[in-house]
Amino acid sequence: EPEVTQTPSHQVTQMGQEVILRCVPISNHLYFYWYRQILGQKVEFLVSFYNNEISEKSEIFDDQFSVERPDGSNFTLKIRSTKLEDSAMYFCASSVGGNTIYFGEGSWLTVV
Amino acid sequence: AQSVTQPDIHITVSEGASLELRCNYSYGATPYLFWYVQSPGQGLQLLLKYFSGDTLVQGIKGFEAEFKRSQSSFNLRKPSVHWSDAAEYFCAVGLDNAGNNRKLIWGLGTSLAVNP
Numbered sequence A: 001e002p003e004v005t006q007t008p009s010h011q012v013t014q015m016g017q018e019v020i021l022r023c024v025p026i027s028n029h030l031y032f033y034w035y036r037q038i039l040g041q042k043v044e045f046l047v048s049f050y051n052n053e054i055s056e057k058s059e060i061f062d063d064q065f066s067v068e069r070p071d072g073s074n075f076t077l078k079i080r081s082t083k084l085e086d087s088a089m090y091f092c093a094s095s096v097g098g099n100t101i102y103f104g105e106g107s108w109l110t111v112v
Numbered sequence B: 001a002q003s004v005t006q007p008d009i010h011i012t013v014s015e016g017a018s019l020e021l022r023c024n025y026s027y028g029a030t031p032y033l034f035w036y037v038q039s040p041g042q043g044l045q046l047l048l049k050y051f052s053g054d055t056l057v058q059g060i061k062g063f064e065a066e067f068k069r070s071q072s073s074f075n076l077r078k079p080s081v082h083w084s085d086a087a088e089y090f091c092a093v094g095l096d097n098a099g100n101n102r103k104l105i106w107g108l109g110t111s112l113a114v115n116p
Helices: none
Strands: A006-007 A010-013 A017-024 A030-035 A042-052 A051-059 A065-068 A077-078 A089-096 A107-111 B002-003 B010-014 B019-021 B024-026 B032-037 B044-048 B055-060 B062-066 B073-080 B085-096 B100-105 B110-115
Touching: A006 A089, A006 B002, A010 A017, A017 A030, A017 A051, A017 A089, A017 A107, A042 A077, A042 B100, A077 A089, A077 B019, B002 B100, B010 B019, B019 B110, B024 B073, B032 B073, B044 B055, B044 B062, B044 B073, B073 B085
Parallel strands: A010 A107, B010 B110
Antiparallel strands: A006 A017, A017 A077, A030 A042, A030 A089, A042 A051, A065 A077, A089 A107, B002 B024, B019 B073, B032 B044, B032 B085, B055 B062, B062 B073, B085 B100, B085 B110
């Protein structure tokens, strides 16, 4: 069964460093998403991406965040200068038409 | 504002017992409703979804959920729980916005423990 894959599974980074989280969405999907879950809190929507541009973003997704689809298969989330409060599980997801969203296993980001 | 409430943070059941996990939502329009499960060290796996039609939906692993518009609920049920069902269960509402993509609003999750 096709699945969304994410790398790395866990990353520890120093505050102020740039981080890139990578995702390979399901191959025939057209919509791509990033969500995050801070420990003990709800899963939160960050951004959705369609047709090579951001279609919606949350207020969390400020100028420190960016997304890119550099080729036909990868979808990346970049955090330009990490803060302690960016420590979370980041989930990549994809969907065909936006009806059913399939998630990856997540990337744990720990900022120290 | 749209929201999802899962009133039970933690539930413990015995193996073989029945299970019901509660989910209530607040949303002005017809909701798109989902249940996801997250096993330890795993990602978010879709259990089932409701878009329209029959209000009782069947999912994977023997789970089902019933949409009750009058109660704004979408409770998840399983008649006989297995030890492997121990996991975190999330209810989510999909928001229909322009362009067909849907942003999911999540509940806090219910942690299920299963006693042998």
